[in-house]
Amino acid sequence: MIFAGVFVVAMILLLVFNYRHGDTRSCRWRECRGAGESSWTCVHCGATTTGPRGETPVICLRPKS
Template sequence: MIFAGVFVVAVILLLVFNYRHGDTRKCRWRERRGEGQSSWTCVQCGATTTGPRGETPEICLRPKA
């Protein structure tokens, strides 16, 4: 019985602390290098942005439908 209670609390804590606002787990970014900055395109949703070379965007930039 104690094990079940500890298990439920552990699952709830994992859900709370693993939530990331602007999650990008489904985003698949492709980089196109330019002068100083890179152009990033998500092949999953089509979002585009610019940023430093080699640093993928940390938030999902998917347009709201």
């Protein structure tokens, strides 16, 4: 019985602390490196942006449809 309670509490903690702000759960960013900045493309929704090397975008940039 204790194991079931610990399991439920662990799952709730995972849900609370694993939430990522900015709605990027579906985004899969791929980096195309260039001189200075990188070009980022989301393979899920097709959004593109530029930014520093190695730092993926933190918000979803998908076009509103």
